[in-house]
Amino acid sequence: MILVAVAFSIQGGQAQLEFCSGNSGDPIFTETFGSGVANVQLPSGTTTYTYATSSPNDGYYTVSSNSAYFDWFDIVDHTANDTDGRMLIINADFTAGEFYRRTIDGLCENTSYEFSSWMINLLPSSGCGGAGIPINVKFEIWDSTDMNVLASGDTGSIPGTSSPNWEQYALLFQTLPAQTSVILKMRNNGVGGCGNDLALDDIVFKSCGDTVIIEDTIGNRSVHICEDDLPYSAELMAIPDYTVFSTHFYQWQSSNDGTTWMDIVGETNQNYVTPALSSTIYYRVLVAEASVNVTNPFCNSSSEIFTVEIIPSPNEPLSNGNFIRCENDMTPLSVTVGSDVTVNWFDAPVGGNLLQSNSLTFYPNAISGTYYAESETLLGQCVSNGRTAIRIDYVEAPRVANEVLEFCENTSLVIHADTNISTATYLWSTGDTTEQITVSTPGTYSVEVSNGACTVIKTVDLNQIDNPIIDQVSSIGNDIIVSTTNTGDFLYSLDGNTYQSNNTFFNVKGGLYTIYIRERNCQEVVAMSYLHFYIPRFFTPNNDGINDTFNLAGIEFYDDSKVSIFDRYGKLLKNAGKGPFEWNGTYAGALLPADDYWYVVIIEGQKFTGHFTLKR
Known part of the structure; x- marks a missing residue:
């Protein structure tokens, strides 16, 4: 496994804290501090601190499955899947110094190793009023004589955090010739008080070697082979990066599950040719700097894994x-x-x-x-x-076009689905299922036109053209004016045959008329009778056939009427009762001169007075 190097500041040690940058071997020593709900002591000689069965005060320690002491974080240990797993809990002494010591045996001489441990500051950042003492630990590797330091490194100050945060720290060292045992020491660089409270777990030692990759002849680091392409064989090559070892000795291994590994007998060269393969298999190579160490799990490291995965043919979709x-x-x-x-x-x-x-x-x-x-x-x-x-x-989809149609009031209209599909089926919003329907009410109609898988919707907006509604008919002079309560493209007529778009009939003789109105695009006619009566302003009795008499045409249609004509001096010239009235401008058989004359007209009790002009 390749681990990224992490460097921390040190205070006079012989090495920095760092991880193995190459391939590591399997762990050769692991300390998880066991499991159980009861607190336990470390073996004699492991620490100079005093054991506490419950809350550890300054200068005390305990090995516990929980940290619910004081105002510390209440956490479980770091070891994965470890029920009631314990961890080493340290409350720093008031004097800086060593708090943990452990001898590690069974190492190999002239071999590089990685020591690592997980550690956590138990005091939250809010503890001690936000001024808690940070933890600060020095890791040291000594030779078995306890006289020579092989490597050391400091974590530096690690302040409290707002939430619990386990961190891993590592140290690299190399054993000396004939050296198979080392002493691990941990020292507290800080002092006790409010803070400097820590927990440790998962101490591991494992060998550290070059980063070694495995490639086939075309540079693959793993392959996926279709079962139709079996059998498969390849030449594999182990490629070290020479960051740790100057010489390399190899032992190839294979595994059916990537977990349990077996040596491949006789395969100790840098290259390896696989047999004909028909099932998934994993390869790796053990590497050591000395031939005597290549098969010793405490001395070697393992390469990256080369996977040959056989992929079964997939089922058809x-x-x-x-x-x-x-x-x-x-x-x-x-x-x-x-x-x-x-x-x-x-x-x-x-x-x-x-x-x-x-x-x-x-x-x-x-x-x-x-x-x-x-x-x-x-x-x-x-x-x-x-x-x-x-x-x-x-x-084929039915093709339809929405429509906006008009129809005349009091009529009906046939509307169509009008599609290109002769076999289509129809469903109107009225419930009808025919291609066409007859409607007589304005509104929006829709029809679903279907051709099996295709259904489209057509809409028809039907607007009614309203018939004219007569509001009033009035006479102004000899003109007749017709007004309606609604608007439209209306046509007007006095005889029912000849229509005009103007609502005013000019210079119409008095009389009883029928007013006809219809909408230009419709046939229905609205009619009403109207008595057109007016008093002429002048007449010209010159026998030319035009305005020869003062004629009150239409007065004869009233049930009661009376007309009197006077000259400017008030002399009564003509008087008549109910019936038609016409005056030729004479009095006692003599022609009267051109002049203004006055009238008094009483129609059904309503009196009209004024004057008119006789012109000659």
């Missing part, structure tokens, strides 16, 4: 069914496959053209036909032995 779809339907074809499998789409059951790759779906651009889906594994790109056929047929 499972079809989600054949389809009949509308030509404008963008829904793609789809299939179902297992995990870590993708799909390629073709136009033939074998060979053919690749239409789309690496997709569980495929849209055939509205082209009917049979398409073929082939499974392909994401690892190894192994394909299924066959392809799954999926048929899709596109049907």
Whole structure:
């Protein structure tokens, strides 16, 4: 396993704290401090601190499965899957110095090792009013005589945090010739008081060697082989980076599960040619700087793992069914496959053209036909032995156009679905199922037009053209003016035959008329009778046939009327009762001169007075 180097400040030690930057061997020593709910003591000689059965005060320690003391974090130990796992808990003494010592035996001479341990500051950053003493530990590796320091390094000050945070620290060292044992020491650089409270767990020693990778002849560090391509064989090469070892000795190993490893007998060269393989297998190589150490798990390190994974041919895709779809339907074809499998789409059951790759779906651009889906594994790109056929047929979509139509009041209108599909079916918003319907009410009508897989909706907005509604008819002089309460493209007539768009009839003789009105685009006519009566302003009795008499046309239609004509001196010239009235401008058979004359007209009790002019 490659570990990233982490450096920390030191205070006069012979090495920095750092991890092995190359490949490590299997752990040769591990201290997890055991498990159990009861606190326990360290073996005699392991520490100079005093054992506490419960809360450890300054200068005391305990080995416990919890840290719920004082105002510390309440945590469990660091060891994974360790029920009631214990950890070493230290409350710093008031004097800096050693608090842990352990002899590590069974090492190999002239071999590089990595020591590591997990550690945590138990005091939250808020403890001691935010002014807690940080933890600060020195790790030391001494030779077995306890006379020579092989390596040491300081963590530096580690302040409290807002939440518990285990951190791993490591130290590299190399054993001397004929040296197979070392002494691990841990010293507290700080002093006790409010703070400097820590826990330790998972102390590990393991060998440290070069980073060693394994490649085949084309540079692969692992391969995925399809079962159709078996048997498989490759030449593998171990490639060290020479960061630790100057010489290298090898022992190749294989594993069926990547966990349990077996030496491959006789394979001690840098290169190794595998036998013909037909199942998944893992390879690694043990590496040591001396031949005598290559098979000693305390002395060697292991390379990266080269995996030969055999990928079974995937099952053919499972079809989600054949389809009949509308030509404008963008829904793609789809299939179902297992995990870590993708799909390629073709136009033939074998060979053919690749239409789309690496997709569980495929849209055939509205082209009917049979398409073929082939499974392909994401690892190894192994394909299924066959392809799954999926048929899709596109049907023509009905084509319709929305409409806005008008119809005349008191009439009906036939509206149509009006589509290009003769075999289509219909469903109107009225419930009708025919291609056309007759309607006589304004509003919006819709129809679903279906051709099997295709359904479209057409809407028809039907607006009513209202008939005119007469508000009033009035006479101004000899003109008749018609007004309506509504608006429209109305036409007006006095005889029912000849119509005009102007609502005023000019220079109309008095009399009883019928007023006709209709909408230009409709046939229904609205009519009303109107008595057009007016008093002329002048007349010209010159026998030319035009305005020869003062004629009150229409007065005869009133039930009661009376007319009197006077000259400017008030002399009564003509007087008549109910019935038509006409005066030719004479008095006692003599022609009267051109002048203004006065009238008094009483119609059904209403009196009209004024004057008119006689012109000659």
